[in-house]
Amino acid sequence: MTNTTLAWAYSEVLDSSQKATPATATLVQEVIDEHLRFYNEHFDKIRFAHLTGGDDWSGELVAVLSLLGSKPAALDYQHPPDVRADVMDVTLVRLRQLLRADVVSATLIQVGTDSPLDRANLCLIALNPKRFIADDYGATRYMLDVKDDIAERIHPSRYLQHMEHLRFALDHEAFHCIDSFLYGGAPMTEQDLEAEYEMFRRESAADAYAMARHIQRHGRITPYARNLTHMRALWLFSDSPNRCTFETIREVLRTDPNRIQAMSLPELIDFAVALRDQAVRPYDGYILQRAAALQAARALGLDPALYGDQWCECERMEVDPKLVAKLVNRYRYYYEQLFTNTTLELEAPSLSESLEQR
Numbered sequence: 001m002t003n004t005t006l007a008w009a010y011s012e013v014l015d016s017s018q019k020a021t022p023a024t025a026t027l028v029q030e031v032i033d034e035h036l037r038f039y040n041e042h043f044d045k046i047r048f049a050h051l052t053g054g055d056d057w058s059g060e061l062v063a064v065l066s067l068l069g070s071k072p073a074a075l076d077y078q079h080p081p082d083v084r085a086d087v088m089d090v091t092l093v094r095l096r097q098l099l100r101a102d103v104v105s106a107t108l109i110q111v112g113t114d115s116p117l118d119r120a121n122l123c124l125i126a127l128n129p130k131r132f133i134a135d136d137y138g139a140t141r142y143m144l145d146v147k148d149d150i151a152e153r154i155h156p157s158r159y160l161q162h163m164e165h166l167r168f169a170l171d172h173e174a175f176h177c178i179d180s181f182l183y184g185g186a187p188m189t190e191q192d193l194e195a196e197y198e199m200f201r202r203e204s205a206a207d208a209y210a211m212a213r214h215i216q217r218h219g220r221i222t223p224y225a226r227n228l229t230h231m232r233a234l235w236l237f238s239d240s241p242n243r244c245t246f247e248t249i250r251e252v253l254r255t256d257p258n259r260i261q262a263m264s265l266p267e268l269i270d271f272a273v274a275l276r277d278q279a280v281r282p283y284d285g286y287i288l289q290r291a292a293a294l295q296a297a298r299a300l301g302l303d304p305a306l307y308g309d310q311w312c313e314c315e316r317m318e319v320d321p322k323l324v325a326k327l328v329n330r331y332r333y334y335y336e337q338l339f340t341n342t343t344l345e346l347e348a349p350s351l352s353e354s355l356e357q358r
Contacts, residue, residue, distance in 0.1 A: 022135040023163050031163065035170040042265055046181060047119040048174060053128040057099035067122060069112025076108055076185040102128040106173035108180045123177035127169060133162035143231055145238065157341040164214065164224040171210035178269060179205060196242055197286045204248040204280050209272035211252040215260045221253055229253060230334045230344060236293055237302050237331060248279040291317040296327040
């Protein structure tokens with residue numbers, strides 16, 4: 001057993017009797033302001049701003065529009081100059097929908113030359129704390145998006161500490177803007193699932209970065225880090241499988257925390273991108289995993305609609321039965337462990353080991 005595995009196995013466990021008191025609105029705002037200051041100090045060409053959404057979402061959208069000036073450009077999606085206005089319109093429609101629905105998101109816009117903004121680019125981080133992190137239970141419920149009867153059975157030791165989740169989300173969303181600024185937005189694609197693949201790559205890098213920032217703050221693998229990683233493994237069979245970033249986050253947790261703590265911000269960004277490139281399969285491998293996930297969903301009795309042939313030829317592809325078995329076993333393991341306080345290993349046991357335990 002390696003040192004990193006030991007660190008994982010013996011990382012701090014939240015006692016089931018502990019119940020975190022919900023943070024005050026003042027403390028929540030202090031954390032948000034602290035993150036905005038951090039990123040505004042480190043990126044002088046981007047103005048990072050927070051949108052709360054909620055009942056005043058339309059007022060916030062009007063305020064955003066007043067800052068854009070003439071001929072702004074959306075930077076989250078690469079596009080030719082002749083469709084610049086169209087992409088900007090679509091971006092604003094998307095932002096409107098996300099604010100109305102209180103969906104956590106990030107949007108990077110290059111403002112027009114006559115904008116009153118003091119910087120050339122505007123990063124809008126939409127996050128409604130009341131909806132996203134009301135308390136530990138609320139943060140966990142929001143993250144897993146499971147039915148109430150299932151959420152109520154989750155063991156308290158599996159809950160996401162809501163203030164850590166707020167910090168993680170702010171870092172994750174800030175990275176999306178940084179990613180678009182430094183490396184360009186999501187590229188134009190031609191193949192059936194290539195846009196989904198590029199989204200998966202971006203989500204993986206953002207999660208790797210946010211987890212590395214979390215490790216920098218704490219210097220160890222925390223209960224939050226462990227629980228979030230396990231929950232990400234379950235996202236493969238959700239309505240947003242591209243947020244199943246388990247394999248990339250796992251590489252962060254396998255890295256010596258002392259090494260992560262010694263990194264500068266540019267090094268941390270490079271680290272996240274490198275881990276993403278290391279952990280995420282090439283496009284062909286991504287398609288094969290989607291095909292395996294379709295079969296695994298059926299074996300688990302889950303709705304496989306998201307993996308159907310309306311997206312690609314996944315349903316008719318031949319897949320490695322070992323990969324299907326691995327995905328089935330991993331889901332079952334982490335799902336069942338939601339309801340226990342057992343200290344989990346970094347990776348689910350092999351199928352044979354799981355069968356021996358039953």
